[in-house]
Amino acid sequence: MLSRRSLLAAALVLGVTPALAQSDAAAPAAKLPVVASFSILGDFVKNVGGDRIAMTTIVGPNSDTHVYQPTPNDAKKLAAAKVVFVNGLGFEGWMDRLVKASGTKATVVVATTGIKPRERTADEPQDDDEKPKGKKEAHAHGAIDPHAWQSVANAKVYVANIRDGLIAADPAGKDVYTANAAAYLAKLDALQADVLKAVAAIPDDHRRIITSHDAFGYFGDAYGLKLLAPEGVSTESEASAKDVGRIIRQIKAQKVPAVFLENVSDPRLMDRIAKESSAKVGGTLYSDALSDDKGPATTYIDMVQSNLRALSAALSS
Template sequence: MTRTTSSSNPRRAALIATGLSLALASPTLWAQATAPVKAVASFSILGDLVRQVGGERVAVEVLVGPGSDAHVFQPTPAQAKLVGQAQIVFSNGLGFEGWMSRLLGTAGYKGRHIVASRGIKPLHDEAAGGHPHTGGHGHEEADPHAWQSVPNVMVYVGNIAKGLCEADASGCDSYQRNAATYNAGLKALDTDIRALWAAIPATQRKVITSHDAFGYYASAYGVKFLAPQGVSTDSEASAKGVAQLVRQIKKEQIKALFVESISDPRLIAQIGRETGVKPAGELFSDSLSDAKDPAPSYLTMMRFNTTALTQAVRGE
C-alpha cells in the first residue's frame, strides 16, 4: 500500500503553502480567525467606549443597556454567569456601580477588573460648578458622572486600552491605534462644545436637570446646573428643597428645564408648572439611547445634549 504525502501530492502541498503564506503576510486575517476577547462593561456609555477601543478583536456585553438606570440596577443570575465567563470587566468606579463588588463575588470572577475612571479627580457637590441639589446626600459624596467631561473620557480611553493590552498582548498595537483615533475625535468634540458655549454669556448658562448628573460638564464648560435630586436617582427630592429650587428659578429667570432619559418626568413637570417654565426636552445623562434615537454613542450623546442645552438657554 502506497502512502500519500504532501510531497507526492503537489496540488495539496501548494494549497497548504499558500494558506500559510497568507496567514503570515496578513496578521489582520489571522487575528480575525481567532476568538475575540470576552469583555463585559457595566453600562451603555462605557460599553460604547470599550467597543471603540477594542474594535473587532473584542466582543463587548453590557450589563445596564440603553435607557436603563445603573443607579438602581439589580443583576440577574444570567448576568452573573456572563461576568463569570468574561476575560475582562470594565466599570466606571467612583461609586457609580454600588452593586459591582457584590456581582463579582457572586460570579466568582477572578479576571481583570478595569476601573475606567482611574486617575480622575472626583468632584463633590460643592466643587461641581456651583450646582446645588435638594436630595438627601451630603456634600462628601463623590459625583460618579465623570464621563460628562470630554477630557475625562480621554482618560477612560487610555485606561481601557491599557486593560485590553494586558488581556490580549498580541492586539495591543491595534488597541493603541484605535484609542489614538478615537481620542482625535474626542478632541474635536471638546473644541466644538467649548465654541458653542463661548457664544453665550456666562450669566445665562443656567440649567435645571432631573438629577445631579452634570457636575463634570459644568466644571469643564462653565455651565451652572441645578437639580432636585442628588448624584444618584436612588435619592428622593425633599419638598423643602424643591420649593427652594422653584424660588431660585424664578429669581434667576432660568429658562432651561430638562428631564433626563432615565428619570421620572413628573418632578420636572411639577417644577415647570410652579415656575411657568416649559420643559425644553430630554437629555441623556447616564445612558445612551437605542440606535433609532438621537444618542446611540458617546459622541452623538454629547453633541445632542450640548445642542439642546445651548438652544434652551438662549430661549430658542
Template sequence: MKKRAFTTALTALALGASLCSAAHAAEPLRVVATFSILADMVRQVGGDRVAVQALVGPGEDAHVFQPSPAQARQVGQAQLLVANGLGYEGWMARLVQSAGYRGPTVQATNGVRPLDAAPGDDHDHHHGDGDHDHDAHAGHTDPHAWQSAANAQVYVKNIVNGLCAADAAGCADYRARGERYTAELRQLDADIRAVWAPVPAAQRKVITSHAAFGYYGQAYGVRFLAARGVSTDSEPSAKAVAQLVRLIRTEKVRALFIENISDPRLMEQLARETGVRASGSLYSDALTKTGGDADTYVQMMRTNTARMVAAVKGTS
C-alpha cells in the first residue's frame, strides 16, 4: 500500500510539473507595438501566442504622444518591441532608455523604399515639450509607409522574423499565419487598384488634413494635397491656407477629408471658403476601437478607399 501511495504521489508530482511547464509554455509572448495599426499587424501574425499592447491606442495621435510612467513600465516588461521607424516615433529613444528596455526591437519599415516628404512639409515630429526628433530621416522622409498595401507586406515579413527570433517554438505558426495574412494583403492591393481603375487620372485629387497619404498616392495614382505637413503637430500659415483655397477652386477638387486624429476646424474653414463640402473622415495613423469601420489595417484601407473614390466621383 505504502509503495502504491508513494508511486501515486510521484505520478501526481510529475503530472503537476508537466502541467506547470505546459502553462509556462502557453504564456503568450509580451509584445509592445508603438501604435494601433502595428499592433493589429502583430496580432494577425501572432494569434494566441502573443499578448500585444499598443502605446498609442485607437483614435490617438502618435505625432503628439507623450509616454506615461505606466507605459514606460509596459515597455520595460516587454519581450519584443515593434516600431515603425523612419523617424515616426520621435519619443522612442527616450522611452526605451527610461524604461531600461534591453530586448529586441523590430523596425517594421526595414526594407521599405522611403518616400521623401513633399517640399515644405514640416517633417520634424515633435515630442510635445519643445524637443525635436533627431532621427537622421526626420527632416525629409515620409514615415507613413503602411499606407501602401505592398509596403504592409514588408511590415509583415519583418514582424514574422521578429516573432520567430523572440519565440522560436512558435516560428512555424508565425510563418503560416504570416503567409495567410500576406495573401490577404495582396488581395487588398489588387482590390484597391480595381476600385480606382475606372476613375480618370485628372479626377484623382484629394485634400487631407496632414500629409499622411504619400505612399497611398504613389501606389494607387492619387494626388493628395495636405493642409499640414506630415506631422499633425504643425500649424499651417495663413498663406498656405490661401494657396490651398486657390488650388481647390482652380483644380476643381471635390474630395475634402478630415482625419480621425486631426482637429477639424482647419478643414471646416477650407470647406467654408471654397464651398466644397467636407466628405467625412479618413483614417491615417490610427485605427478605430473594435467594432468601428476601421478596426483592422485591412478594414481601414478598404474604408478609406471606398470613401475617397465616392468623393472624387461626387457620389459621397
C-alpha cells in the first residue's frame, strides 16, 4: 500500500508532467538566423522565409550597396547566421572580404544562380562620336550587369534559389518554404502582367529615358524600353562638365523625353541635365534599394509598381 507521501508525489507527477509537456509543445522552435546583403534581396527572403526565419539586412533602404563600407557589426551578423544570401554578379564587391573577416560558417547562397548575366557594351550610353577607342567599363562592376532583379522573370529565379537555400538549411521547414514561395511567385506572375500592360500603353517612340546610373538594363531588355545612363557616371563617381555636355547632346539627338532620378543617387546631376536640355524630370526610380517606410517602395512589388507609375506618367503622353 502506498504511503500518503508516495500518493502525494504521484499526484504531483501526474499533475505537473502533462503541464510541462504542454509547455514544451507550445514553445516555438528557434528561428533560422539569416542575412541578406541588401534591401531588395531581403524582401525576397522575408517572403519565402516567413515566420521561420530571423533575418538581418546589411545594406538597408535608400542605401547604396555599390559604395557601402562594412562595419565590425556586419561581421558579427554574418558570424551568427546559418545562411547568407547575396546577389552575386559582382554587385557586392565587399562581400567576400566581409565573409572572410567574419569567420562565418554560414552557407552563402548566390540568388542569381541560373540567371544568364547581361553583358553591357561600352557604347550603350554614348553618342557615336564619343565611343571609346578600346574596351571601357560602363560601370564599376565591369561588363557584367548585376541588377538582374529589375526583370520580374529573374526575380522568380531569385525566389526559387532562396527557397532551395532555406530548405537545405532547415529541412523541417520545407513545406512552409515551398508554400510561401509558391504564393509569392503567384504575386510575381501578376506583377509581370502589370508591367507588360503598362509598357504596352507607352508609345513606341517614347520608350527612351536616361537614368542616373546604369541599373535598368534587364528591365529595358525584358520590356522593350531603351534605358540609357551617362557613360562613366555611376553612384561612385561625379559627372564632369564634359559628361554633362555629352548627355545633353544625346538627349537632343535621340529626342529622349525624360530623365529620371534614382533613390540611391545624387539628384543634382539629373536636375542639371534636365534644366539644360529639352527633357523633363520624370520622377524617382527605385533601382538598387527599397524606400524607407515613408516611401512608395517598401517592398519589391511596390518598387516595381512605383517605377511603372513614374515611367507611365512621364512617357505615355
